Amino acid sequence: MRILHTEWSDGFGGQERRILAEMKGMRARGHDIWLATREGAQLRVAAETAGIPTLILPLRGAADLASAARLARELRRLRIDVVNTHSGVDSWVGGIAARWARSPVLLRTRHLNNPLRRGWTNFVHYLPDRIVACGEAVRARLVEECGFPAAQVVSIPTGIDFAGFRPARDRATVRAGLGFGEDDELLLMVGVLRGVKRHLLALDALQRLADARPRLQLILAGDGPMRDELGARADALGLSGRVHFLGHRDDVPDLLGAADALLLSSRSEGVPQAVTQALGLGLPVVATRVGGVPELIRDEDTGLLVPPEDAEAMAAALERVFADPDWARNLGERGRAHVHAHFSLDAMLDATERLCDDLLHHSARTAR
Structure with missing residues (x-):
């Protein structure tokens, strides 16, 4: 054709x-x-x-x-x-x-x-x-x-081409390149910085966890029209040292391999590639229950779903993931099996x- x-x-x-x-x-x-x-x-x-x-x-x-x-x-x-x-x-x-x-x-x-x-x-x-x-x-x-x-x-x-979507560098090397150690808890978001992605909501959720999880860092991979507003909001919430703007990246598999969890805070989505990719690598995912996300994430089975526009519920779900790494790892493995079978x-x-x-x-x- x-x-x-x-x-x-x-x-x-x-x-x-x-x-x-x-x-x-x-x-x-x-x-x-x-x-x-x-x-x-x-x-x-x-x-x-x-x-x-x-x-x-x-x-x-x-x-x-x-x-x-x-x-x-x-x-x-x-x-x-x-x-x-x-x-x-x-x-x-x-x-x-x-x-x-x-x-x-x-x-x-x-x-x-x-x-x-x-x-x-x-x-x-x-x-x-x-x-x-x-x-x-x-x-x-x-x-x-x-x-x-x-x-x-x-x-x-x-x-997703799961066979070709693999980290090129090991976890420790990527973390060191970003300025983090193994003790840091890395929460990754991948996507264009625009309103529909609701990064502002993610910042509100992070602020709720700031005291309980002093090692938690939010990594934003992507660029877009809300970059300055998000930076100002992070400063206003006292998160300037814990929110890291990486801009556009071509090494997303490496970043996923170095992270402890992926967050999707969107108010509208189709079937988001970032979630599919993260699950394909066995990474635990917390995501809003919008659009086609429930096709990827069966709540409590292949990931965690939270209502859109609910920073409190998002913070609670993230706390569960970081408080019990073994449980979160099993969640990610079930997510991996699901997307490899249906979203290749x-x-x-x-x-x-x-x-x-x-x-x-x-x-x-x-x-x-």
């Missing part, structure tokens, strides 16, 4: 990582892959580093018909079979371009668990042959709350191939 992905976002969080993993995985299976994105997108750099050809478009907004016309010409020139759009702006531009170019298959991958509203002003949602939800919770919301036809929405959870990269690629192949065959039959 000849597949082109579109992405408007300049960031590099879980959504962009899934796109990159899918592009690389499908290319390894013999498919031809392209990416259409903006010049400043971090995904563009990662794709080009991986040898995936990119098309640079302005993608100025949903009504950027010039970008749509240019993309449509490229789709015809490259004889693209499948167009897969991802964010809001590129789903408008890519969807219109795919229909102008008469590309056989148009997919829209929905990574977030926020609602999409169908209507004549949002006709873009009627364009895709299928909407790919990154988990059953996302699919259920689109169908039950947003009115999308059940047959139009399929769930393909984000898969091969499972995601298999489902994606089947979907595209079925739609292409249907398109070919319809065209006869």
Whole structure:
């Protein structure tokens, strides 16, 4: 198959990582892959580093018909079979371009668990042959709350290459490089520093544990628009020496291997890669019960779930993890077994191939 992905976002969080993993995985299976994105997108750099050809478009907004016309010409020139759009702006531009170019298959991958509203002003949602939800919770919301036809929405959870996702350095070396010893309790968060991730809530939970756990440190791997606000809030809570901003990191497996637990404090999620990755390495996880997180974490079995926006419950769950390392270790091991069985990269690629192949065959039959 000849597949082109579109992405408007300049960031590099879980959504962009899934796109990159899918592009690389499908290319390894013999498919031809392209990416259409903006010049400043971090995904563009990662794709080009991986040898995936990119098309640079302005993608100025949903009504950027010039970008749509240019993309449509490229789709015809490259004889693209499948167009897969991802964010809001590129789903408008890519969807219109795919229909102008008469590309056989148009997919829209929905990574977030926020609602999409169908209507004549949002006709873009009627364009895709299928909407790919990154988990059953996302699919259920689109169908039950947003009115999308059940047959139009399929769930393909984000898969992780567990064989390749391994720490390159040992725990002690990574900790020493960060300035910590084995006696320090390291709580890791991985993700873009933006409001929906609710890092401010995590700081409130940490402050509640400050006296009881004097060795507890919060490590934030990721960058984003809330960096300064989070730093100021940490200072105001008296946590400036216990909250550590690492910025964007390419050594996430090393950081997970060095941590004692992972925290997810989001108010909305699809199926978060950081949680899947952490569980895949056997790391205990405390996470909010939102979106597709319960697909990964069965409370008290493969991890701990807490209500969103509840710093007190979050602090209590974290205290349980750090107070009983043996129990937490067993929790992590059960999490590892669960995600290896159900959330692998091969499972995601298999489902994606089947979907595209079925739609292409249907398109070919319809065209006869």
